[in-house]
Amino acid sequence: MVPQRVSLITIGAMDLPNLRAFYQRLGWEETDISSDHYAVFKTAGVLLSLFPIGDLTKDAGVEISKPAEAYAPITFAINVDEPEQVDLTIELIREAGGKILREPSGAAWGGRTAYFADPENNLWELAWNPDSVFDERGAMISF
Known part of the structure; x- marks a missing residue:
């Protein structure tokens, strides 16, 4: 069986x-191995790493072409504990240089969401979901 986890x-x-530098401006803590050649940020459940795209394509043995102005075809999410945190956090992201794509608003599924x-x-979604359950580390375990 393949372990059911994203590490x-x-x-x-x-x-x-x-x-x-952008993720540093968000106030995210890095691991000790971070440098200008490879950076790793701690999150509640998964490590987020940044790796030069040329090195990544070489390592994976694939060709990836993503023009600088194109959006990546994947969305990451930051879920918060209270609906007001969506508005407060999006302002911090704006101040750090994030491009706000959708201002905070009510979601059809009953929560509050924004995109940057x-x-x-x-792409990142910032969301409050009234049904979210987090573990003691702050990692989402269900919604």
């Missing part, structure tokens, strides 16, 4: 020092 998510960075993109157009 590490890696974003192929076109300009790693710039992308790393990092400097390389990786």
